[in-house]
Amino acid sequence: FIDEIDGIGKRAEQQRSSDAESNRIINQFLAEMDGFDGASGVLVLGATNFPNSLDPALVREGRFDRSIAVGLPGLNDREALFRLYAGKIRAEQDLDFAQLARNTVGLTPAAIAYIANHAALLAARGGASEVSMAHFVDAVETCRIGEQPSGVTPMSPTDRKRIAVHEAGHALVAAALKVGRVEKVTILPRGQALGVTLVTPVEDKRLHMESELRNRIQMLLAGRGAEQLYFHEVSSGAGQDLQEASKIALSMVGALGMGPNGSLLSLQAVRDAHIEFDSGESIRAADNLLKQLDRDCMALLQRLKPALDEIAERLLAEETVPGEEVLAAIERLPEMHHEASVSSIIGHAMSSIDRVAASAVDNAQFLDLAPVEQPEDDGPGML
Known part of the structure; x- marks a missing residue:
């Protein structure tokens, strides 16, 4: 599995001297992929957020010839993710998962996991026995817009x-x-x-x-x-x-x-x-x-x-x-x-x-x- 495979680069059609090293890397990578035979039992996977940045030779038949788009979770998916991660912490039973899903449009599953963990941390800091909806709302804001800084100089x-x-x-x-x-x-x-x-x-x-x-x-x-x-x-x-x-x-x-x-x-x-x-x-x-x-x-x-x-x-x-x-x-x-x-x-x-x-x-x-x-x-x- 090769994560961020777009980092390998893309060969320039009008080659400059600065592109030589990048081209050598891509050519060697292609040669290594072509070295596997059908009975090798090796499956090569790559992941990228920038598929258009891949060299065309990488995505030809016989190499990365199947593309699977993994999009961001939809509304129902986010609600299910909040239920999943809330079940792993000591959370109150009356959490409004639908509202949390509505307030997190565009967030990844990893971000939702972070929100649940941060909500639990906020509850622990406050000495609460359970994680409340208020803790989750604060955690969503922290994920979206950052922590409240400490020791801020008063403004004029x-x-x-x-x-x-x-x-x-x-x-x-x-x-x-x-x-x-x-x-x-x-x-x-x-x-x-x-x-x-x-x-x-x-x-x-x-x-x-x-x-x-x-x-x-x-x-x-x-x-x-x-x-x-x-x-x-x-x-x-x-x-x-x-x-x-x-x-x-x-x-x-x-x-x-x-x-x-x-x-x-x-x-x-x-x-x-x-x-x-x-x-x-x-x-x-x-x-x-x-x-x-x-x-x-x-x-x-x-x-x-x-x-x-x-x-x-x-x-x-x-x-x-x-x-x-x-x-x-x-x-x-x-x-x-x-x-x-x-x-x-x-x-x-x-x-x-x-x-x-x-x-x-x-x-x-x-x-x-x-x-x-x-x-x-x-x-x-x-x-």
């Missing part, structure tokens, strides 16, 4: 206010555009993040519409947009959000035929054909898409401003706000009800608020205001 009131506004922007736009289920929003640090908005998919999906991807980009841009709206200046904390938004925009333009320029050309097909190609046009198209969605996001945030004020103030006072309260803040805005009813009639409108029927995307989104590493002599704080 200015930074704390900015983080509250940033996270409130993410949460409200995610809820308004129905990107997913907003579980919670907090300004408590988790992992490397200074604040977190936890958004989980409402269902397992394999196909995503253009409107869903556009809404997802707006959700990613909303933290930065909220900062701009409040402080008329953005911080470096939105760097990770911009990176994720750019990835989606580039995929839409260069792979999915969803760009504003109407191009249906796949950049991957161009690379596979070894054709010289200037990617500048695709980059400009992705940038234009991001700018357009940023304008839509800012317009939506303007309409959500009263709710943004409310959630930001609650975060400053309580540090964590449940997702239900985020939805309630939006529902108290009469203009949002009007926008939603109009969108169901228009059918095909350009404004992003007209796409409120969008559903969730691949995995849970952790929209964090990330600190930026800075030179040692600059002192504490964010750049």
